[in-house]
Amino acid sequence: MSEIFSSELTMSKNGFLFDHGSGLTYTLNTTGQLIFNLLESGKKSTQILEKLMTEFDVTEDTARKDLDDFYRQLKELGLIDQ
Amino acid sequence: MEKKSYVKPTIVRHSIGVMNKYGRPPATVPMSRLAGFSVKELVGQYGSPLYVLEVDQLRQQYRNLFRAFSTRYPATRVAYSYKTNYLKAICSILHSEGAWAEVVSGFEYDIARNLEMPGDKIIFNGPYKTREELTRAFTEGAMVNLDNYDEIQVCEGLADDLGKKLPVGVRVNMDLNNPPWHKFGFNIEAGHAYEAVKRIQTGGKLDVRGLHIHVGTYVDDVNIYAAAARGLVSFYTYIKEQLGVKLEYWDMGGGYASHNTLNWAWQSAEYTCPTVDQYAEVICPILLNGPFGSGDAPKLFIEPGRALVDEPISMITTVVAQKRLPGGKRGVIVDAGMNVLSSVQWYNYNFQTVQDSGVTVEDTILYGGLCMNIDVLRQSAALPPVRRGEHLVIPHVGAYNLSQSWQFIYLRPAVIAVDDGKIHVIKARETRDYVQQMEQVPEDFQTYRSESRK
Numbered sequence: 190m191s192e193i194f195s196s197e198l199t200m201s202k203n204g205f206l207f208d209h210g211s212g213l214t215y216t217l218n219t220t221g222q223l224i225f226n227l228l229e230s231g232k233k234s235t236q237i238l239e240k241l242m243t244e245f246d247v248t249e250d251t252a253r254k255d256l257d258d259f260y261r262q263l264k265e266l267g268l269i270d271q
Numbered sequence: 272m273e274k275k276s277y278v279k280p281t282i283v284r285h286s287i288g289v290m291n292k293y294g295r296p297p298a299t300v301p302m303s304r305l306a307g308f309s310v311k312e313l314v315g316q317y318g319s320p321l322y323v324l325e326v327d328q329l330r331q332q333y334r335n336l337f338r339a340f341s342t343r344y345p346a347t348r349v350a351y352s353y354k355t356n357y358l359k360a361i362c363s364i365l366h367s368e369g370a371w372a373e374v375v376s377g378f379e380y381d382i383a384r385n386l387e388m389p390g391d392k393i394i395f396n397g398p399y400k401t402r403e404e405l406t407r408a409f410t411e412g413a414m415v416n417l418d419n420y421d422e423i424q425v426c427e428g429l430a431d432d433l434g435k436k437l438p439v440g441v442r443v444n445m446d447l448n449n450p451p452w453h454k455f456g457f458n459i460e461a462g463h464a465y466e467a468v469k470r471i472q473t474g475g476k477l478d479v480r481g482l483h484i485h486v487g488t489y490v491d492d493v494n495i496y497a498a499a500a501r502g503l504v505s506f507y508t509y510i511k512e513q514l515g516v517k518l519e520y521w522d523m524g525g526g527y528a529s530h531n532t533l534n535w536a537w538q539s540a541e542y543t544c545p546t547v548d549q550y551a552e553v554i555c556p557i558l559l560n561g562p563f564g565s566g567d568a569p570k571l572f573i574e575p576g577r578a579l580v581d582e583p584i585s586m587i588t589t590v591v592a593q594k595r596l597p598g599g600k601r602g603v604i605v606d607a608g609m610n611v612l613s614s615v616q617w618y619n620y621n622f623q624t625v626q627d628s629g630v631t632v633e634d635t636i637l638y639g640g641l642c643m644n645i646d647v648l649r650q651s652a653a654l655p656p657v658r659r660g661e662h663l664v665i666p667h668v669g670a671y672n673l674s675q676s677w678q679f680i681y682l683r684p685a686v687i688a689v690d691d692g693k694i695h696v697i698k699a700r701e702t703r704d705y706v707q708q709m710e711q712v713p714e715d716f717q718t719y720r721s722e723s724r725k
Contacts, residue, residue, distance in 0.1 A: 206282070213284060218631040218656075220280035245277035251658070252277075258595055259280040265599025266284060 198268065200225060208268075215266070220245070224259060228269070234260075279656035283633045302623040302664045306689035310587055310625045310662050317685050318700055319589040319662065320607035322673065326364060326690035328583035333368045336527075339547040340573055343555035347571045350394045352525050353379040355576025355670045356584075360688055360697035362386055365579065373525075373574040377404035380413070394522070394572065396442065396483065398455060405429055409437050416440035416483040416522065418456055423471060430476035440481030440522065441468055445502045447486050447495050455485065459506055465513075472514050479516050481569075482507060485524025489533065489577065489617065493545050493553045499523065500557035507569075508562045521561075522572040523554055529581035531618045531667045547578065577670040584669030586612065586684075587625075590657050591640055601635045603654065605663060608639030608646050611683055612668065613675040615639075615648050622648075625662040628655035641680055673698075678706055 197209040204222045206215040217225055223244070227237045234256065241252045263269045303310060306325045314321060333349070341347040350373035351365045357379060362372065363386055372383035375397030383393050390411025398418045400408075402425050408415050409429060417423055417439050430437045442456030443464040457464040471477045486499045503521055510516040527550055532540040558571060588605040596602050609615050622637060632653035639646035657663065676683055682701040687694050 215282050215284050216631055217282045218278055218280065218629050220278050221282050221631075224280050225282075241277075244275055246274040247277040255279045258593075259282070261595040262282055262599060262601075265595065266282065268282075 220255075221259065224256070278629050279658060281629075281631050281633055281656050283631055300623075301625055301627045303625050303627075305585055305587065305664060307692060308689065308694070310664060313687070313694075314587055314589065314662060317687055317696070319587055320605075320611065320684040321587045322668070322684060322686040322698075323585050323587060324361065324669070324686065324688040324697065325583045325585075326688050329361070329364055329580065330368055332579045332583060333365055333370060336547045336573075336575060336578060337369065339551040340555060340571065343551050344558060344568075344571045346568050347555075347573065350522075350572055350574045351579060352574045352576030353382065354674055356580045356673050357382055358673060358686060358697055359386060360695070361580060371572075373576075377401060377407075380404060380408065384411070394574070396485075396574075402429070406432075409433065414438075414440060414481065414520070416442045416456075416481065417467075417471075418442050420467070420470075423467070423474075423477070427474055427476040436475075437477050438480040438519075439471065439477045440483050440520070441471070441479055442483040442485075443503075443506065444484065445499060447498050447502075448490070448492075452485070452487050456483070459502055464506065465510065468510050468516060469514055472516065479510075479518075481518060481520040481522060483522040483524065483572075485526060485574070487526045489528050490526040491528040491540075491543050491545060493549050496523070496550060497553040497557060500554045504557060504561045511562050517567075518563075518569040520570040520572055521558065522574065523558075525574040525576050525578070527575050527578035529577045529667060529670065531581060531614075531620065533617055534619055536619075581670035582667045584667070584686075586665045586668045586672075588663050588665065590659055590661050590663065592659060593657070596636070601633050601654075602638055603635050603657060604638045604640060605648065606640045606681075607648070607665075607684070608641035608643075608679070608681070609648065610639075610641060610679040610681075611676045612639070612648060612665070612672050613677075614668070614671050619649055619652075620665045620668070622652055622654060623664045623666065624655055624657060625664060626657075628657060628661075631655060682706065 198206060200206045204217040206217060224237055227240060238252055238256060241247060242249060305313065305323055313323065337349050348371055350371035351362065352373045353362065354375055362382065366386060366388060371392040371394060372388050373394045373396060374380045374383055380393060380395060390413045393413040395408045395413050395415045400422065405415065405426060406429055417426065426437060426439060443459050444452055444456045445459050457467040468479050471479055482503055484499050484503060486495050507518055528544045530540045530544050536543060563569065586607060588607040590603055591606050592604040594602045632655050635652050635654040636650055637648040637652055639648050678701065685696055685700040686698040688697045
């Protein structure tokens with residue numbers, strides 16, 4: 190999947206995300222923040238998966254399943270384009 | 272380098288779970304221990320789902336309620352409403368505290384007698400009592416509250432058979448709430464209650480010794496109880512003057528709320544559920560103004576169920592799956608269905624996480640594990656991330672969920688009681704043999720077995 194973020198999103202250091210376009214706000218937990226930053230810097234899904242497994246004590250199955258769910262959420266919230 | 276501990280990634284749009292004028296957001300503090308034991312270990316040993324009774328808390332609920340009423344109306348007796356949860360262990364604990372039994376069927380009556388409750392400590396209520404059940408109740412000295420004219424007739428017949436005048440109570444109702452509880456007893460405002468008492472007294476075979484009212488279920492407005500108590504006092508005053516009735520007891524029934532939030536309530540039960548002292552404070556002083564002197568106050572019966580057993584019992588469940596619904600909402604499926612949590616039709620139960628999943632919560636729909644679309648345990652709950660295999664604890668599930676449970680698709684869970692650091696199984700998990708023990712397959716229906724082997 191291609192992940193193109195809106196340029197109107199700003200995230201603070203503690204995971205508070207502001208969408209300048211809609212005025213909506215969000216909170217991301219630490220794992221969510223890491224993934225968001227990686228997506229923003231143009232990393233691909235496979236690279237993000239690897240990064241999660243290097244940084245965290247998590248199995249590939251769990252990380253893959255959680256990433257898929259996180260992408261589905263971002264898409265439903267209109268924060269990434271398909 | 273040691274890896275960091277992992278939490279499922281989440282993003283939550285800010286729209287729920289914030290402080291507002293109706294109260295604070297739900298807590299997400301993990302509940303790793305229950306009744307002093309690790310939730311994980313309890314499930315490991317007794318399976319999931321699992322009901323857990325905290326015996327100390329049950330005793331405290333009883334003592335607190337009895338204290339609240341008996342200090343304000345000394346001749347108070349508490350009769351436990353069996354239908355709320357008639358597990359023998361629970362009834363036994365309450366009886367050991369001094370509770371009488373309030374039963375509404377021959378089956379429940381039999382449970383009480385089997386627990387060696389004497390007949391004269393049993394109150395027999397309800398709209399459907401058979402002649403055999405009534406015979407046993409009167410013979411054993413139980414208090415019987417009559418619900419309708421058919422029952423009056425049956426009891427008059429019994430008085431003839433037994434060759435003596437039988438003491439009875441009369442259940443009355445009033446226009447107190449919406450919808451009104453007119454199903455049970457005789458209405459006071461319409462004059463039916465007076466007619467019934469007059470009819471009974473003039474028959475000469477029964478003698479009215481008590482008045483019984485039960486204003487509803489989960490009644491968190493204490494004013495309704497105040498109105499009911501005032502109604503009883505004026506009705507007693509009237510039948511005493513007109514018919515010479517002298518009451519030995521009045522029975523205020525049950526219906527007292529517990530700390531569970533109703534589906535349609537906008538405020539948490541934490542704020543709306545009255546204390547037992549608030550109930551007692553409106554009921555007792557009004558009744559003490561009744562038409563009696565210092566030595567002949569009628570006994571006051573109260574029949575709590577929910578207010579005693581709801582809070583001391585929790586359920587442990589396990590997450591079996593989760594999914595993303597169209598629209599982005601998260602769905603979580605747990606291994607307990609509405610067949611063992613029937614009160615989901617009334618309550619927005621709290622689902623407490625057991626593992627530490629951070630403080631970020633997400634709007635979640637909680638599904639039961641039944642293969643049935645209506646098996647929804649909560650439409651909307653703010654839950655942190657959870658994963659398959661993790662547990663959720665649902666506090667305050669002791670009222671009705673066990674006695675109204677039905678066996679469906681899965682076997683029903685075990686019930687354990689934790690008492691002074693010891694665990695007792697008070698109901699074992701069902702087995703297939705137990706579920707099918709009343710069934711038979713006639714021989715004629717078994718031919719497929721041999722034919723299918725051909």
